[in-house]
Amino acid sequence: MWSSPRFLQRKNPMTSSVPAVTPSRTALVVGATGIVGQNLAARLVAEGWTVHGLARRPRHDVAGVLPVAADLLDPPSLAGALKDLRPSHVFFCSWMRQATEEENCRVNAAMVRNLFAALPEPELLVHAALTTGMKHYLGPFEAYASGEPPVTPFREEVPRLDLRNFYYDQEDALYEAAERHGFSWSVHRPHTVIGYAVGNAMNMGSTLAVYATICRETGRPFVFPGSPVQWDGLTDLTDARQLARQLLWASTSAAGRNEAFNIVNGDLVRWKWLWPRLAVWFGIEAAPYPGHATSLEETLSGDAELWEQIAAKYGLTESRIGRLASAWHTDADLGRPVECVTDMSKSRRAGFLDYQYTPDSFADLFTRLRAERLIP
Template sequence: MPTAIVTGATGILGREIVSALGDDKQWTKIHALSRSQKEKYPPTVQHDHVDLTAAPHEIAKQLKSQNVTGEYLFFAAYIAKDTEEEASTVNGALLQNFLEALSNNNVTLKRVVLVTGAKQYGVHLGPVKNPMHETDPWIDGPGRPPNFYYTQQRILYSAAKKQNFEWIVTYPNDVIGVARGNFMNMSTALAIYAGVNRELGKGELEFPGSETFYSRFDSFTSSRLHAQFSLWAIMEPRAGNQAFNVVNGDVESWSNLWPKVARKFGLKVPSRQFERDTPEGSEMDLEKVPPFEDLAAERGMEGKATQGKVQQRIDLVRWSQKKEVKEAWLRVAEREGLEKDALEKATWAFLGFVLGRNYDIVISMSKARKLGWTGYVDSWDALEESFDELAREKIAPKGV
């Protein structure tokens, strides 16, 4: 009967892994690790308070005192940092020190799932090759910025050899889900944006992102589906020592989703929204040489990719700081019993980026499907489900 350790147990992705393991009777013991405990767990799950920024011998001590052991590790701990350099140093050490601590405690791992993301393909740097495949080369040639996923994967490969375990890496994108006390969540920010617009009383929900991206394609990942995938992959014999894209299996555009978001909150999309002036807009250039360029020559398209931009028709960071928005939010929060500082804590820069890019993000699921993975979620269903859950948990405003 397998046993598991999950780091990042309270995060948007880790939380669902713990929940899926707790629901699956074949897993007899699950150690859910994070600094805080945010919810109650079924009897097979034990929450352990661990600070992963400590030195390996310190982490080993913390683990020993709580009898943390397991054969399968799901690593979903993450610390956000302002720069990629810092993110690489901090998140690299997080993984390295934890694996070393387990080894110090003589914990024998069979397999490790490391949760990373589609920044693997440089989706944050500009236009990418579509669809994206796991075999695509890493965007880490000369002049490319550091990428903490590459740092973590290198650490993982080397530990796997030393500690004799098999590894699996997942690449989710634009995650749809719920986490308590973590506002870096697309659904939370969307629900707050819609709830405030409803409160402002104009009855409409203008798309704040890029007109170009509105009818381009994105691939989303339901955190619940990602958890099911992780449980499947860690037991699938042929999945060992491989990386996998993990997206819902549909391709969506905001021109399709936005009217549904508006309806969910009792609002309408202005019929000629893109003809409006954009005095509160912003534009930011991404990398001069887009990631696509690394693969362009062999496709006969060298020099064809243009530099990416993040174009916001309404700059969401500035929007969130407007007096009328703050006042409207306080009224909503008061009426619905929500946290008053949720507006301030929500990650507007992140949502602005997700909605403001001006290039497609299409991620292939072929590799996993060839190995027998059949999981699929409709992205609107996942988004609506997350809105309902956020409202139930009193994290974000409710729909109609």
């Protein structure tokens, strides 16, 4: 019902994968302070869009992004915050973690529904894009990668798992709004996202930067915390800038309408190859892999005061380790007992041909964290 045959049409590989945007270029980025929304907003601003960035506590210092303070779970105040906005495009890049998947489904679907209900003229929308992720194939955190291992590479056409999953509920809320108001949609499924953001709930890149910094300052071994499958096996990752490029492409391309797309960098890595390269950036050696997962959350659990000391020593701008590190999420991703490889054929055949070298994703992030004095 929700798929379009247009993606089967092959595109000229010599053409740009990000075409000229539509005449109406006003974006509402929902979750504008997160790892996805922040990088997307920067891309849209660079492309000449008018960008409104919605968050509960939006930043007011981002060039070109007009802050919108709103709570997606408070419909009256949300409607008030949006009463003067007439976006042509909505990019929904937000979620709220709850204690159970049942609550995740209820709360996160409500956020999507509330957003479209609060827009004063949703019939003016051209396109809405939703960012979800690999839990579409792996299941929710409370049943993460359990049961029969999923078949890799992950492909968009595989049926949903027979589990409650808030990604599915968010998708359904998007489909309902699109049918009601007549706009096109796209769904984007990244793997682990690497990119700049502070205070993000799921940020492996900055978590590993904090971990490596602590190892350098204390002499602790820089041990890969994940499973043997992740250490030895092939995997992929998603640069937030690569995701932003695909979001822009799908939202302004006929081939991107009413489709779900995987999005990864386009290369494959093994952590046993990548881990020593991350260590070199920080001037340390990678410790031998112990052959089993080691909880990074436990490793960093008593380091709040230590990070405050490191921040004071080097004059860092963020002394709260919890604003930079989300070790629980890094444990979940690197601790998977199954192979995680993603197929990108669908969007490539539709014309999205961008590529990102994964080691550069980490190096660029670490360089920016250092430049903004978030790590020494």
